[in-house]
Amino acid sequence: MAADARHPLTPTVRGEEGTGTAPAAAPAPDTRPPGHEWPQAAARPRGRARPEPAGGPPAPHPPPETAGGATAPAAQSAPEPVALPDSAAPHDVPQRLVAHGCWYPSTDPDGRYVAFICDRTGVPQLWAGPVDGDQPHLLDADPDPVTEVSWSPDGRWIAYTTAPGGGELTRVLCVRPDGTSRRLLAGGEPGVSAHLGCWSPDSSAVAVTMTEPAPAGLARTGPDRPAATTEPPVPAHSGGWTERDGRAVLLGAAPLASVPHQEPQRTVLHGGLGAPPDEQEHRTLAAYLVDPEGGAAPVLVASEGGAPTLRVCALSRDRSLALVRRGPRGRREALVVRLRDGTVTGSVRVADGDPWIGGFAPDGRTLWLRSDAGREFAALVAVRLGPRGQWLGHRAVAARPGCDLELLALGRDGRSAVLSWNARGVSELEIVPLDPAAPAVRGTGPHEPSAATGPAVELPHEVITRLVPTPSADGPVLALSGSRRRPGVWWLHQGAALRTPWSSRDEDAVPPGRPPVRPVPLRPVARDGLPLGGWYYRAPGRSAQEPAPCVLHLHGGPEEQERPMLDPLYHELLGRGLDVFAPDVRGSSGYGRSFVDADLGEGRFAALDDVADCAAHVVVAGLADPRRLAVMGRSYGGYLTMASLVWHPELFRVGVAVCGMSDLNTFFAGTEPWLAESAAHKYGHPERDRDLLRALSPMSRVDALRAPVLAVHGEHDTNVPVRESEQFVRAARERGLEAELLLLHEEGHEFRRADNRRLFRRSAADWIQRHVAV
Structure with missing residues (x-):
């Protein structure tokens, strides 16, 4: 009933003006910062990406290994990079939208160049440009909407997530900063979805989470406890289960105990409601570390059957520990996973909202989190970790009465953090020093007030949607929105917020003669x-x-x-x-x-x-x-x-x-x-x-x-x-x-x-x- 003459409002063609087609792409302009060796992008007309490995199919990788050294089950098919045709376009792509939006920025190591999402062609696509220049270039001209972006710490790769056909199943790709060497990392198979996690500190791998069938060996035996198994262990969790029987989603298996204050455990994630044998191939979320070059086998970080979310948010500098966010809305958890043996060393409740919940201090002995554990509003929480990642306790170190800590970005030197507080819908920006020895704030109970430290930064618009640290502790890049402008990217310079030249101007937010209304x-x-x-x-x-x-x-x-x-x-x-x-x-x-x-x-x-x-x-x-x-x-x-x-x-x-x-x-x-x-x-x-x-x-x-x-x-x-x-x-x-x-x-x-x-x-x-x- 969705598309016939009885439904005059149902379109038989897409939209009113079409999406437009960009001309054949010329080589991208050389906007490389000094010291970066980026090859020029090859010319390529715009079109939908297809997996076309250069020089024939890629060589097979050896079976992936778990962190403990055992070979992962064959059913857990780890992602392998697949080369794609280069897809880049020059900066002078016809700009169909004057009042375009720019959002989800990620910076290169110097903080001078930004990769971001922009809809100036009518579709959210991947772009890059200098913070103080007006020469952005389109990195992927394919029409699939881009949803997330992450520049590698060494500046050699930009990873991003796309939604083929505009649907809900997504895939993760990476590309060189000039649009060359584009490749698919995960999510290319029919019915499989993937999303982006963090980069390793040395840029040798990027975390991706993908849906995949559960290993056949993980049989379910009953509602009360997980069954014994000889399959490789994966981290424990403290949440519930989901299974599917064709009629409804079944929940409610007995949760496993969380382990913040006891000896680390290795527990296999399964159990359930006694589903029949033909239902044992339920969907699983699995998080891997993937080498974008394709030279090393993917490493399994965590896997959970029926999980609502599973994202690797941070890795310690020595790659011994991973910060994993899991759980359904309203019951999110932060887990610390020891990669050597897959042990969960501790967990704590974290706030909903932005999935990037925190990260490790340079020495790996402190974990900084955005958490509302035991609180009415989310605060900055410091977690003390032992030499093997043991959970030694946590405390709130920055909080505001009546305000959620909405966004958290750790400085690259590990000595400062950029905080965005939600004050009844309006963002307030603050840059604070990070001191693991700082005393806990007073009043960490559910309704008790406490004060945060650090001077507030004046903003030109009301809402921050993303924070990105740069080498300058007081010069982060911000994605801003407001009641009188389209989304744009700004950067702090000597305490002042400056709009990037490629973000639309405030006066271009709406057609002339119809100014925006301030609510x-x-x-x-x-x-x-x-x-x-x-x-x-x-x-x-x-x-x-x-x-x-x-x-x-x-x-x-x-x-x-x-x-x-x-x-x-x-x-x-x-x-x-x-x-x-x-x-x-x-x-x-x-x-x-x-x-x-x-x-x-x-x-x-x-x-x-x-x-x-x-x-x-x-x-x-x-x-x-x-x-x-x-x-x-x-x-x-x-x-x-x-x-x-x-x-x-x-x-x-x-x-x-x-x-x-x-x-x-x-x-x-x-x-x-x-x-x-x-x-x-x-x-x-x-x-x-x-x-x-x-x-x-x-x-x-x-x-x-x-x-x-x-x-x-x-x-x-x-x-x-x-x-x-x-x-x-x-x-x-x-x-x-x-x-x-x-x-x-x-x-x-x-x-x-x-x-x-x-x-x-x-x-x-x-x-x-x-x-x-x-």
Whole structure:
């Protein structure tokens, strides 16, 4: 039902203007910093990458070895680099987007050149350029969106993650800084996904995590304990399990004990719920260290069956220890893994959000983490380690009352750190010295205040999205966003933040004559007394006393947070004379751990009431017209949109649900297993809590639906399958209501292509404007 004449909003071609095709690439300009030996890029027309090994297929590698020296099981197929055709383009690629965005920077060893993601061609692609020059060049002209970037410590390679076809399955590649020697490191096989980890300090390997079938020898024997096995050991963990039986994702095997304060153990990760033999080939996450040159066999760092996440975040300088982040949302852990024998020497809870949670001091005896263990808000935590990585205890050394430590970047000399604090949605930057002997901050309990050290740095815009240290301790590179600009890359120079010349100017953020709207914070109160938050955007030209048609926009997650950043969707709605209120209902981040956990299980019913309470707040304040309220949101916000339309059917005139879940039981049956484990912690167990999930599902109350609804979905979304939108639209139509489905081609759960984003926001604004106009 997603693409026929009955669905006029469903495109039969991609977007309105196409993506455009770059001309054949000329050699990239020589922007090499002094001392760097980079060969020139070969000319190559733009096109989709295909694995084409130069000079024939690569020579086979010997079987990978575990850290303890044993050969890994054959089923755990370690990634091997595969040479690809060079794909680079000159810096003068036609710039289709004047107000382009630049984000996710990573610097070379000198801090003078930056690799980054930029969408100036309409697709997020890999670029590089000097921090103080205007000659960036495109390193990979293929149309697959780029999602992460990491420059090697020696400057010879840039590793990056792409999403083929815009979907959710990703792969990891690396390329020379001029676009040559491009190769695939992991994720090239059908159905396999890979994501990027850290580089080794000597640049001899980069960590990648990939999905793969579990070894056949890891049989499951029962729900209470893992079975004995003769297979090579992999690190222990302290979380739960996920298995899949075709109907739902099954969770809840007895967790293994965490080991922060006892002798290190070597424990094999398996166990489970007694699945039948034909279900023993469940998916596993495995993290490897991969040599980008292909000269050494990959080394297995950690492997976990049914894991929601597994990422190698840092390696000690002697490569004896690895910092691994694992676990579902709301229950993330930092593990220290001893690579020699695969032992987990300790673990501690870490905050959600940015996956780069910390790193080791140069001597390997201190681990610096961004953690909320035993605290309401995340702080900078120092972990003392013994000579063999033993966990000797941890303490908070920098914290702020009422603020999460959101981003942490350790200085390259190991003597300083750059911190970004989240103060009710606005970032505050701080550079602090690192002293392992510093005393713990006072008040490390859940609600006790404490102070951080170091002077704050003034920023030109409200939100930092990434921090990158440079050789200059006080000169990091920042990715900044704000309510009046597109995402850009900045660098600190003598205490002042300077915009890189290749980032778009603030004045180019929107077309002339329509300046961005700076939002104002609102603090609604829920009916049970819980303080909420959010940002209100007033459409230009309207008097303060005039109640306006208003769109409540609900963010995803649920753990995301509304931030004062320029959202082109909001700008489109405001240009139509529609106000926007973007609230943070319970379950959002930025307000403390208790607030994040307030929507767990049956607490979700209160989150549904929060939406109605936020609508009432802006009506009572005289901002919004109660007869012209709309609701929309993406991902979890799409679920909240559908749920609000059936729980509060008389409140909203129209709704737009983007990539939302309409039935939590069918969502669990169809989503990715890793996401199911995280979702079960938030919503409920798909077997034990089926009645709760049914009661929380919009489809269970669809008879109450009264408002017209537009559903929007990416065709390659495997996080929330398209079926979730299809069944809600079908049910609405069967009840005689106006409902449409807009299916975006070459998109997954995130909409990354400029033409598709434009089509989405214009279609959504048209739909809302048509139904709230009086």
